[in-house]
Amino acid sequence: MLKCTINGKQYAVPEGASIIEAFKLAGESLAHYCWHPALSVAGVCRMCMVSIEGNPRLQIACNTMVTEGMVISNQSHAVKDSVKWVLDFHLINHPLDCPICDQAGECGLQDQYMMFGKYTPEMAMPKQRKRKVVSLGDRVVLDSERCILCSRCVRFTEEITKTHELGIFHRGDRSEIGTFNDRPLNNNYSLNTVDICPVGALTSKKFRFRQRVWFLKEKKSICPGCCTGCNIKVSYNSKGVFRVKPDCNPDVNGYWMCDEGRDLCEKTQSVDRLLKGMSKYGEEKWQEGPALKFAKQACDDLSALPSSSVALVLTAQHTCEEFEALIQSFKSKFKSKKVYYWVNRPEDFHKFDGLLLRGDRNPNTVGLLQILEREGFKSTWSELLSDLSSGATQGVIVAAPEFPSFYPDFSEKLYELSRAKVLTCLTSRPIKDRELLPGQRWLIPLKSFLEKEGTFINYRGVQQKLGTPLELVPDAMTLSDFARILSGDWLERQVEPLGSQNVINEFMKTPMRGL
Amino acid sequence: MEVKLLSEHYHHDDFREISGYQKRGGYEALKMALKKKPQEIIDEVKNSGLRGRGGAGFPTGIKWGFLPKNGEPRYLLCNADEGEPGTFKDRVILERAPHQLIEGMIISAFAIGSHKSYIYIRGEYVKSRKILEKAIKEAYAQGFLGENILGSGFKHDLDVYSGAGAYICGEETALISSLEGKKGQPTLKPPFPAIEGYLQKPTIINNVESLASVTLISRIGSQAYRKYGTEKSPGTKLFSVSGNVCKPGTYEVPLGYPLMDLINVECGGLRTGRSLKAVIPGGSSAPVLTAEEAQKAFLTYESMAELKTMLGSGAVIVIDDSNCMVDLLHVLTHFYHHESCGQCTPCREGTGWLNKLCGTLMSGQGRLQDIELMDQVARNMMGRTICALSDAAAGPVISFVSKFRSEFEFFVREGRSKIKGGPHAQMHH
Structure with a gap:
């Protein structure tokens, strides 16, 4: 450890730390644009200037290493004046129209601009004009005039994805970020460039101009898209989920997440969801009804069967707590050992894109297998099928995957299972081919990962909590809720109509800024 | 010699x-x-x-x-x-x-x-x-x-x-x-x-x-x-002399040779009827010397440092009284604006800003505070970047503005060059 003094206070920082890292460790604020902890040092934005005792020239904190006994400050007049000038250089060609910029409210440049009160442009001459709306790929749009050429996005494609789509073209104040003619920015991590862009230059095609960030709340969660379990921050408000960003976790995903993962979270919105319970007896039409009532009736139907003829089918897209509750209540209710699981494309399980995305597209395979092993369930799928044919199994409870798109054989499997007399399918999605399902059927709406608490265990055994739940589909339940109904505890829960969700109430109570 | x-x-x-x-x-x-x-x-x-x-x-x-x-x-x-x-x-x-x-x-x-x-x-x-x-x-x-x-x-x-x-x-x-x-x-x-x-x-x-x-x-x-040169600047060096001299070209002289001798002896002096106004002693990045300072200058690294300029690459640009310093500086700011690589913010934006400021002066639209601003911008570009291009772009601005301020102020007041016959620098790059 090295001792150093930052703004008059003593700190000890590890050997090899740069000054900017020391500032971060010390919790001292230091404006910077080009430096990013996961990228190489560029040293070009020049905002992180500090004065070092004994050094006549100001140094940039990102490219200067801390030495023993170093006395560093960014509070002196000289530093503040220099930073003000660097800010001027940043701003002379930058549009000063923050209110119409998508980054407003979370922009590093805006923060400094407000702090220094640079409301009037220093340069009287016309600004450098550049391209305003440049599509860099399927997901990312560039506004060159807002770009401060910090090169974070370029370094990201060079150092992290190693796909090299982006480059800085031209020279001097004509410099612009761009792609090479035939190589758009279409890698599966492209939206990370939007996250690391310190200004409003790179924006997401899906998110841009859809919401002001100050009307968004943030919730931490775990991405359910694969067994890596990236930590995420979900931005939402009463109108729904708008944006998903990675939440830094050095042990799991670092600073990044893949674009596919972001898309999944949008599929939790009500348009893609099963909103109510559904049921059908024999050849009747499907009927819609309250989930709780239907769940209770489904449990009654199952209980009417011989108790050893009921089977439970699980998929690895639910939390450990849910598996635990459902299995316990299934065991005590039916005295049956017929617990099965089915996974998507096991042949892909060991695929890895080299960065984050893994072939096992279930967030909790490890968790499910641990519980099944502990309980000693070893039944195979073929046993289930032969039991269904022979009539040894007459009732089936299926905890369907939250993202059936990862289960190419989903409809086929469900059809196989529908040979059972009573089929209760717990699912968060509407079932496409539900007309095909013969016999006595129940569809019970499940909560998505954003709406429940619980634990996922990732591919290398890291247990991660899902965080505080949102409420998107009020009628939906978790597997644990269903387990309680199954074991006879009627869930006394007041179901509120869609319009009066907690989220909305809370949001409406908060006074708007400036009013 | x-x-x-x-x-x-x-x-x-x-x-x-x-x-x-x-x-x-x-x-x-x-x-x-x-x-x-x-x-x-x-x-x-x-x-x-x-x-x-x-x-x-x-x-x-x-x-x-x-x-x-x-x-x-x-x-x-x-x-x-x-x-x-x-x-x-x-x-x-x-x-x-x-x-x-x-x-x-x-x-x-x-x-x-x-x-x-x-x-x-x-x-x-x-x-x-x-x-x-x-x-x-x-x-x-x-x-x-x-x-x-x-x-x-x-x-x-x-x-x-x-x-x-x-x-x-x-x-x-x-x-x-x-x-x-x-x-x-x-x-x-x-x-x-x-x-x-x-x-x-x-x-x-x-x-x-x-x-x-x-x-x-x-x-x-x-x-x-x-045997040639001085203690701190030994040997001989090639000097490329351009601008308003009778015999521009490349000359080899021992270091320590007086700058004025190079201009007057080797290069045949200025054209008849012209007097020396300024000399850029070491390429365009070197701060300019007035005619007075040039008299005291020797072609050594140390003598140039004393005069707060550089021997640089040995490119002596001789400027006589037919040149407008504002126009000359505009040529230089244009050059650095064109050549800045654009990596570091102070240089990328500063070179453009200086060029625009100089262009405003040249167009007759300049304000007195623009002269001060040019000096300020240039000073804040120095020592703030990865390489020395920013300093090279700032050096001439600071020296031109401080040493030939009256010409800049004249341009602002009158909206035209102080030099009769219009501004046309004899510089090419």
């Missing part, structure tokens, strides 16, 4: 061919050098006190000493990206005495233990490149390059790489980036090229004239070389 050590035979047209070069003692220094120990050559160059002729004036021998002392592969690069406005002395060497450079490079490479070197030549120097390439072929044919040079067991290969016309590529690390096939942009130091340069290997980059001078020093010895 002109002393032709380096340029002794430059007036012979066949000096650029290997036969003519060898007839006049060419490659003899190499033969002697290959019999010595590398350290002896390094010591000889150190003792000569040769200072880098590219502009910074860093002692060549000491630069070589920064290389790690191990067997790691290393590169020697010759910086022939002569782009500083006003400088054209390397071109003379490249076109009149390519073998002198090649010989110097082989000796230097032998001294530092490099087996591969490149000459990074300015993109616009097409003719020079052709001459150089022919000379390299000749040197290979004669066994001065390639495997087992002159039976010494030393092996060396030399290639020419043409730049694409960017001024910034004359900066060491930008030159390396460009040579590696990347965009020519300077990189952060440390690591310094001597530790981690071309292809992440230790690399020495020397100017054309420095390397040609190694040939000279190897031939006549450091003692004889030190």
